[in-house]
Amino acid sequence: MNVVVLSRVLSPRPRDSQVRAMENTVTNAERYFGQFCSLLASYTRKTARLRDKADQLVKQLIDFANTENPELRATIRDFAEDLAKVQDYRQAEVERLEAKVLSPLKLYGAQIKQTRADIKKCKRVQNNEIKQLEKLEKLRQKSPSDRQMIAETSAQRASVDTNRSTHHLAETVDAFQEQKLKDLRRIFSDFVTIEMVFHAKAVEVYSSAFQTLENYDLERDLQDFRAKMRGIYGHSEARPLTDTNTAPSVPWPVASQSVQSTMARQGEEAGDEEESEADSVEEIPLEDLKGQQRGHRD
C-alpha cells in the first residue's frame, strides 16, 4: 500500500486536476456572468436614458404644439402621444430587464460564493490527506513498526474524508453547472423575449404615428397661418384711418393684397411639393438597412 500511496503523493494528483477543473468551471462562470451582469445593467441604464431623452422630446413637442395652429397642433400632439407610448413600453422593457435578467444574474454572486466555499473545504481536506501521507513517509523511513501502523490508520481516515468531500464537491459542481446552463438559457431567452416584445410594440405604435403624420393636412395649416397673418393685416385695416381715401400712398393694404396673391401662388407649389415629399418618405427602403459602413465605427 505504501507504494501506491506514495505514487499518488509524488505523481500529479488526479484529485487535484479534478478540483482544478471544477474550480475552472466556477471561476469561468463567475467571470463571464459577472461581465454579462454589468454589461446588461449598463445596457438597461442606457435604455432608461434613451427613454428619458425621448420623454423630454415628448414634452417639447407638446409645448411646441400649443404654439401652433389647430391642424399642426393636433398632429404633433398625436405624434407626441405615440412617442410617449413607445417610452411606456421602453419603461416596461427596463423594469422587466431588471426583474428577469439582472436580478437572476446578480443571484449568481451568492451561488458562486457557496460553491467556492465548498471547493475550499475540499482542498483543505485534500491538504490534510497530503500531510498525513508525508508523516507516514517519514515514519516509514525511520520504520518503528507500531508508530507506522498508527500513521497508516490516520492516512486511511484522511483518504476516506477526501473521498467523501471530493464526492460532495463533484455533486456540488455538477448541480452548479446544470443550474448555470438552465439559468443562462432562461435569462437570455427572457432577454430576447423582453426585447422582442418591446420592439414589436414599438413597430405597432410607430405605424400609427406614421399614419398620423401622413394624415396631416399641411395645406389647411398654411391657410390657417395665412388667415392669421391676414387677421393682423385685417386688424390694422379696421383701425380708424378715416383719411385713407385721401392718402393713396398708404402702403400696407397694397402689401396685404400682394402678399395674399403671393401666398396663393406658393400654396399651389406647396401642393405639388407635398405630393413628392410624401412619395420620398415612402421610398425609404425597408430592406438593406444593415450598416454597410459599420466597420468604420470601431
Add this chain to the structure above:
Amino acid sequence: MNVVVLSRVLSPRPRDSQVRAMENTVTNAERYFGQFCSLLASYTRKTARLRDKADQLVKQLIDFANTENPELRATIRDFAEDLAKVQDYRQAEVERLEAKVLSPLKLYGAQIKQTRADIKKCKRVQNNEIKQLEKLEKLRQKSPSDRQMIAETSAQRASVDTNRSTHHLAETVDAFQEQKLKDLRRIFSDFVTIEMVFHAKAVEVYSSAFQTLENYDLERDLQDFRAKMRGIYGHSEARPLTDTNTAPSVPWPVASQSVQSTMARQGEEAGDEEESEADSVEEIPLEDLKGQQRGHRD
C-alpha cells in the same frame, strides 16, 4: 394726409404687429427646432451608446462561448451573432437619424439666420420711416411750407420702401412657414420610418435568436460536461497505479462511480425542470406590457 401719417405714428403701428407676428413665428421655430435638434442628437448618441454596450456583450458572449462545450458554444455564438445583427441595424438607425433627422434640423440654423436678417432689414426700414414722419411732424409744427413739402416727399419715399420691405418680409415669412411645416412633417416622418424599420428588423432578428435558444439541447450539454469530468477521473484511472488491487481504500474510483449515479439522478430532475422552464418562457405575456408603475419614475 398728415393726419393719417400721424395717426399711424402715434397709434400701435399695424406694421409693427405684423413684424412682431413674423418675428414670433421665427423665434418659435428657432426655439423649438433647436430643442428638437439637441434632444434628437442626444437620443441618437444614447442609441449609439446602447449599440456599443450591446457590442461589448456580443464580444463577451463569444469569449464565453469559446470556453464552453460544443452544444452551448454553438448556441451562444448564434445568439451573439443575432445580437450583433441587431446592433448593425441600430448602427444603420444611428446613421440614418444623423442624415435624415439631425442634418435637416441643423440646416434650420442657417435658414433662421437668413429670415432673422430679413426681419432686421424690415425693421430698419420701418425705423427710417418713423424718423421721416417725426421730422415731418416737427416741420409741420414750424410750418415753413417748402421744407414741409420736401419732408413729405421724403416720408412718402420711406413709406414706399417700407411697403416694399414689408411685402418682401411677408413673402419670406410665408415661405419660411411653409418650409417649416414641410420639413417638420418630413423630418418626423423620417424619424418614425427609421425607428419603425429598426424595430421591425429587431423583432425579426430576435425571433430567430429566440428559436436558437429554444433549440439549445441542455441535456446534451450536461452529458458533455459530465463526460469531461469523467474524463478527468478516467485520466487518473489510467495512471500506472499497479498496486491498486492491494489498496482497497484508494478513494477516487469509488467517488467516481457515486458521482456518476448522482449525476444520472440529477439529469432526470433536470429533464423535468427543463420542461417547466421552457413553459415559463412562453408564458411571458405579449400584451399588457405598458409600464403600470411608470408614474413613479419621474
